[in-house]
Amino acid sequence: MxxxxxxxxxxxxxxxxxxxxxxxxxxxxxxxxxxxxxxxxxxxxxxxxxxxxxxxxxxxxxxxxxxxxxxxxxxxxxxxxxxxxxxxxxxxxxxxxxxxxxxxxxxxxxxxxxxxxxxxxxxxxxxxxxxxxxxxxxxxxxxxxxxxxxxxxxxxxxxxxxxxxxxxxxxxxxxDQRPDEVTIIENNETKVIKAEEAQIGAIIQLKPGEKLGLDGELLTDNASFNTAALTGESKPDTKNKGEAVLAGMINLNTVAQVKVTTAYTDSKLSKILELVQNAxxxxxxxxxxxxxxxxxxxxxxxxxxxxxxxxxxxxxxxxxxxxxxxxxxxxxxxxxxxxxxxxxxxxxxGGIGAASRNGILFKGSNFLDSLAAIKNVVMDKTGTMTEGVFKVQEVLFKSDFDKDEILKRVNAIESLSTHPVATAIHEYVGDIDNSIKLENTEEIPGHGLKATIDGKELLVGNFKLMDKFGISYDVDPASIVYTTIAIANDGKFVGYITIADSIKEDSQQTINLLHKLDVKATMLSGDKTTVVKYVAEKLGIDNAFGDLLPEDKVNKVKEIKAKNETVAFVGDGVNDAPVVAISDVGIAMGGLGSDATIETADVVIQDDKPSKIPVAINIGKKxxxxxxxxxxxxxxxxxxxxxxxxxxxxxxxxxxxxxxxxxxxxxxxxxxxxxxxx
Known part of the structure; x- marks a missing residue:
């Protein structure tokens, strides 16, 4: 069949x-x-x-x-x-x-x-x-x-x-927006085939107004797409060459070419369709x-x-x-x-359908009931209330270190991480120097990264990482507002890099709507406390805690639940899996970006907009x-x-x-x- x-x-x-x-x-x-x-x-x-x-x-x-x-x-x-x-x-x-x-x-x-x-x-x-x-x-x-x-x-x-x-x-x-057929380019000629017959690596030609049949990578310099089938939002989304485009997106204004990266039955839209039907x-x-x-x-x-x-x-x-x-x-x-x-x-x-039209996926009607009773929304900061797009603000190193050489080494070790901070450093420093050989690399959860380069140990992370390895420093971390990346090389404190993340445009609206629904908002983050407090105060979040390890987040949620109050946790659904597991409802942001997110969360918000959190609660209540x-x-x-x-x-x-x-x-x-x- x-x-x-x-x-x-x-x-x-x-x-x-x-x-x-x-x-x-x-x-x-x-x-x-x-x-x-x-x-x-x-x-x-x-x-x-x-x-x-x-x-x-x-x-x-x-x-x-x-x-x-x-x-x-x-x-x-x-x-x-x-x-x-x-x-x-x-x-x-x-x-x-x-x-x-x-x-x-x-x-x-x-x-x-x-x-x-x-x-x-x-x-x-x-x-x-x-x-x-x-x-x-x-x-x-x-x-x-x-x-x-x-x-x-x-x-x-x-x-x-x-x-x-x-x-x-x-x-x-x-x-179910998947077209039955797609046009592929083969030997410099176009050929129409059934969408399920398209192989990974095939090149699809997409005319204006056509829907993409499979997930892929955009080969054209740029193209605009209507993503309503996936996010509930008809606002055009411009993609650049090399970025991922997904089945169900509608090409708007130019002929585009897309390289297939996922089999038809494994496309994001197929998974979403199956998820909603099984709900x-x-x-x-x-x-x-x-x-x-x-x-x-x-x-x-x-x-x-x-x-x-x-x-x-x-x-x-x-x-x-x-x-x-x-x-x-x-x-x-x-x-x-x-x-x-x-x-x-x-x-x-009807509630599941209404949520789907708003780009919110419920894994079952039982979660509509659970979300309707929620009294506390506990949220991560990065990628949930903030854009998750970091930019380097300052590089403050001690004068007796070679700034360029240290930055190259930091860039090399950060290439092992998918954290937005690593992306910000890569964009600031540039291409990775392949001559740098990393040995004994290790990620220390909640702290940072460790590696050996030319026989010298390099530490890149927060100041808790410095404390863990007994590195002395003459900086007061609490006085720095921005996210800080501390660096030590060969047992000596080098300095730090400050990185800032911007608040999402609808984050303020989200908190206001939650308060109207008589729902408390709490922010838990592994980021430094000064940054977390700054964001929380600006948005009017009820409680905020920073410098937390994954187990600390679990303990904070347990404290709230101990008061016989229901809790929904909003995060990426993967790194915060322990918190999602003990919360009454796990809500994942950015369902378009991670298959694992769809698998682990109870509710998936597909377009990264935190304002969909109160919408989901309201749909549950109605x-x-x-x-x-x-x-x-x-x-x-x-x-x-x-x-x-x-x-x-x-x-x-x-x-x-x-x-x-x-x-x-x-x-x-x-x-x-x-x-x-x-």
């Missing part, structure tokens, strides 16, 4: 499974399977940016509504013959057959699903409840009400199917509770209905079987847990609020009508509202989050 088909099939199979298992709407499986088969047969229709298939969407919706429409027409006609325009021929057998046909149009799929559920061992399903209730109504001669219950239930199922399909389509359209498998506690509740609740309701029908025989003098059976049937219709089983997963699914609104609505309305139904004060019509009406209201409430602006 080709990779493209594999991923499309995988995506749609997941959708089908979720629709069947989680949302349980009648007829949805068949609809999605038909769409899947059409797609696998390359019967693609034109889609707009919102993912609406103009070629067959209207036809599919009409097909879904056709049975309820036919049933409604026949039902209204039958009611008219019964009450307003009596017909002599519309009696007994003819009347029964008319209502039976009207019922079968919408009822047959539900009864079929009930039988399938029983065959799988799931006896007490919503399909069985509806089947018993409506067949029972026919048994006691209440044909119109039996048809009406099943008709409105079928209409509700259609709306549920549309809501679920829309939520799934939004995520699918948002992320629905990580259920929130509320969602898991409702599932367990429904499994216990439904059989209890069935046995209560049997009790309502039979027990009054022993206690009521003028017992009439049909009257009590009617009450039991009303009770069954009202008790159907559709509103909970459908709207709650849909609410979480999702949880909507879910609990639906739970409250369902229990209150159903509870009231259940009592009335058992007492004979509610008819099938009230039961229909309590079931289908509440379900529709809950669904409409759940899909609101997909339209919200954050």
């Amino acid at each position: 080709e990779h493209k088909h594999k991923y499309d099939a995988q995506g749609r199979q997941i959708c089908c499974t979720q629709t069947e298992k989680v949302y349980t709407e009648a007829g949805a499986k068949k609809l999605l399977q038909e769409k899947h088969q059409k797609d696998d047969g390359h019967n693609h229709t034109h889609s707009d940016d919102d993912g609406h298939d103009h070629g067959n969407a209207e036809g599919s919706i009409f097909k879904m509504f056709l049975p309820p429409i036919l049933s409604l027409i026949l039902l209204l006609t039958a009611i008219a013959f019964d009450n307003w325009i009596p017909q002599e021929w519309f009696t007994k057998t003819v009347r029964f057959v008319w209502y039976l046909v009207t019922y079968a149009i919408v009822g047959f799929p539900v009864i079929k699903d009930a039988i399938k559920s029983i065959a799988k061992g799931e006896v007490f399903s919503e399909f069985l409840l509806m089947s018993i209730a409506t067949i029972g109504a026919f048994f006691i001669g209440e044909y119109p009400e039996g048809v009406a219950v099943m008709l409105f239930y079928a209409v509700g199922e259609v709306f549920q199917t549309l809501a679920v399909s829309r939520a799934q389509r939004n995520i699918k359209t948002l992320l 629905t498998s990580q259920k929130a506690p509320t969602e898991l509770f409702i599932r367990k509740f429904a499994k216990i609740y439904t059989p209890i309701v069935v046995f209560l209905a049997i009790g309502i029908t039979l027990l009054p025989y022993f206690f009521v003098a003028n017992y009439v079987f049909n009257d009590w059976l009617y009450r039991a049937l009303v009770f069954l219709v009202i008790s159907c847990p559709c509103a909970l089983v459908i709207s709650i997963p849909l609410g979480y699914f 999702t949880k609020k909507i879910v609990w609104q639906n739970i409250t609505l369902a229990f209150v309305v159903k509870g009231i009508v259940l009592i009335l139904g058992a007492g004979g004060l509610a008819t099938m019509w009230e039961a229909v509202f309590a079931d289908v009406g509440v379900s529709l209201i809950a669904i409409l409430n759940a899909v609101r989050i997909q339209r919200m602006k954050f």
